[in-house]
Each structure stands twice: as structure tokens, then as C-alpha cells.
Amino acid sequence: MIKQQSFARYFTVRLGIFFVVFIALWIQVATWVYHFAWDDTTEHYLYQDLDLALSGQLSMPVISDEKYIGILANMPVEFQHILSTHDVEFEHTFLLPSATGDMYVLKSEGHSGEPLYVIHFFSHQDSPSLLPIFLILSGFMLFPTGFLAWRIWRSISQDINVLKCSLEKDNEHTIRFVELAEIQSSLKMARFAQRHAQQQERLFSSFLSHEVRTPLTRVNNSISRLQQIDDIPLDALDVIDELEAGQRELAETADAVLLLCQPNKAKLECKALFPMLSRWQKLWAQRGLEIELLETEQLSEQSIQPRLFLLLLTQVAKNALQHGEGKLTVRCLKQGFEFENKRSCMQANSGHGLGSKIITQVTECFGWKAAVHRGDWYLLRVSW
Secondary structure (H helix, E strand, C coil), X not given: CCCCCCHHHHHHHHHHHHHHHHHHHHHHHHHHHHHHCCCCHHHHHXXXXXXXXXXXXXXXXXXXXXXXXXXXXCCCHHHHHHHHCCCCCECCEEEEECCCEEEEEEEEECCCCCEEEEEEEEECCCCCCCHHHHHHHHHHHHHHHHHHHHHHHHHHHHHHHHHHHHHHHCCCCCXXXXXXXXXXXXXXXXXXXXXXXXXXXXXXXXXXXXXXXXXXXXXXXXXXXXXXXXXXXXXXXXXXXXXXXXXXXXXXXHHHHHHHHCHHHCCCEEECHHHHHHHHHHHHHCCCCCEEEECHHHCCCEEECHHHHHHHXXXXXXXXXXXXXXXXXXXXXXXXXXXXEEECCCCXXXXXXXXXXXXXXXXXXXXXXXXXXXXXXXXXXXXX
């Protein structure tokens, strides 16, 4: 899981760690360079003294606090003890530490054939530590680094504030950074798409509410007027009953679809499902669809909207009649339903999938999941 943090903390921590690691490495490398004389100055002076000794310009041995030139026998005891513990090769410079300082040693062959040593000695008192100087320089480097980090954060913060302002006031402002400008453009497009979708939903809801309910009201009024006529033929009574049943069913479907378009208005209530399934079974038995309910004792109350639940069952039944054959089997499980019937071999047109889309929308409104498995048998599994 990603831990959320601010830009300021992100930049401060990473730049701070980088600065500390860089300064530590720089101090260490600079100390090594100074300590081991990697600038070749010490080696240059050692060979210079060796050339003077071999040319006879110096009276041997040369002994001072900072320098010795001569053979091993004439060397101070302290230097002899240090050289005895190290294997010094000819014509190579070596740094040998001692208790009182550092020795730079060059070993070569003298005129008599004996090894000739050129030693430069630097005591600790004559070689002060450079660490305080490096720390002071590092402290001075901290100011431009901190100023740079502050300028970077200030620029990003300004762009973030502009982005927030443009989203709140719906105004277009110029943003310096390309990434934040792309985020602004994406958010603008997403907001436009959301508003367009909401507008389309409102238009559809308004159309459905007005253009469908208005004719239904007129049909209902006409049926009521026909029922009030005393000398209406008896043969017309069945027709009027059919019209009234159709009008009632169409009104219920319209109300359910209107609720489906406005899911925020569909208040869910805890309802028992078995009575609704029983009424649905009897209703579609009159229309030629045999429905078998299995394991109904596992059914429990669920949070639903009754009209939308009936709309879901209606679409399931219509799909079974349109694309299947034989009876529709409904298995009631602890975690949902399974609707299954055999697929029709004579069905060539699979339709536009509107019924399946309605089923998916209803289940999403309830917080359920719908999955379809196709084969010789058509299986719809609804899980909550």
C-alpha cells in the first residue's frame, strides 16, 4: 500500500538524503586524496631528492626532522623498526603510518649497491585535519541546495494551487509544468463527460416521465370512461380487462426504468424475496413460461427496491422466452440466484442485449453482481 505524503516532504527527504550522502562521500574522497598525496606532489619531491643524492650534490646521510636520505644502517631506529615490518619494493613510493606521523618512502639502489632510502616524514602536528574545512564548505553548499529545493517546491506548489483554482472556478489558467497541465486537461475532459452524461440522464428521465406517462394517463382515463358505460357489449369486457392489465404493466415498467435512470432516488428496503418470486412465477405461468423454484428455504431478506427487483425478474423471464426453450429453473442459494434454461436451437437473432444491460444495471444498483455463462444451457448467476 502506497503511503500518501506531500510534495514538500517528498522533495525534502530525498534531497536531504542525497546531500548528506554526497557530502560524506566528498569528504571521505578528499581526505584520502590529501592523505595519500594522489596529486603526485609527494612522489615528485621524493624522486627529486633521489636524483640529488645519486648526483653527489648531497653529503650522505641527510637527517632532519622532516627528511632522511641514506642507507638503512644510518637510519633512525624508529624508521628502521617501521621498515622492518613492511616489504618495500624498489622504485616504488609507499605511505607508512607511524605513531607520531606519516612516512613517504622511496627505495632505490645506491652507487655502492646498497639500498638507498629517501624518506619524507610528516608529523601529526604539521598535518592538521581538513575535516573542519570540509564541513564549513559543506555548510556553505547547503544554502544554494536549500534555495534550489525551495524554488522547485515553490513552482510546483504554485502550479498545484492554479490547478485547484481552475477546477473549483472552472476557469482555464496557464500551468508551467507539462505533467500538471496534462492532469488539468484530463480532469476537464472527465468533468465535461460527467456533466454530459448527467445531462443525458436528465433528458432521458424527463422524456420518459413526460412522453410515456402522459399517454399512459390518457389510456387509463379512457379505460375508466369505458368501464362507466352501461350499455357496453359483453364481448368488449375482456378486451377492456386486457387493456387495463397491459396499461398497469406498462406503467410499472416505466416507473422501474425511471428509477433505474435515477439510482440515487431508489431507496433500498429490506424485503422478503420468496413472496415476490411466487407472484412472478404465477404471472409468467399465465404467459406460457414454466418456472421452477428450487431450495427456496435458503432465501433471506435482502435490501432491494421492489419495482427494480420485479424489473430484473421480468427481463430474466423475457430472455428465457426469447432465447431459450423449456422451463426456467431458479436455484435459490445463500449467496444469490441461478437462473438456467436450455438454449433454443431455432433462435437465429440474439437481439441487442438490452435486457442483459438492464439486469446488470439493477444488480449494480443493489450492490450485487451478475455473471452469464453460455453453452447448451444459458445460466445467469446473480450474487450478493
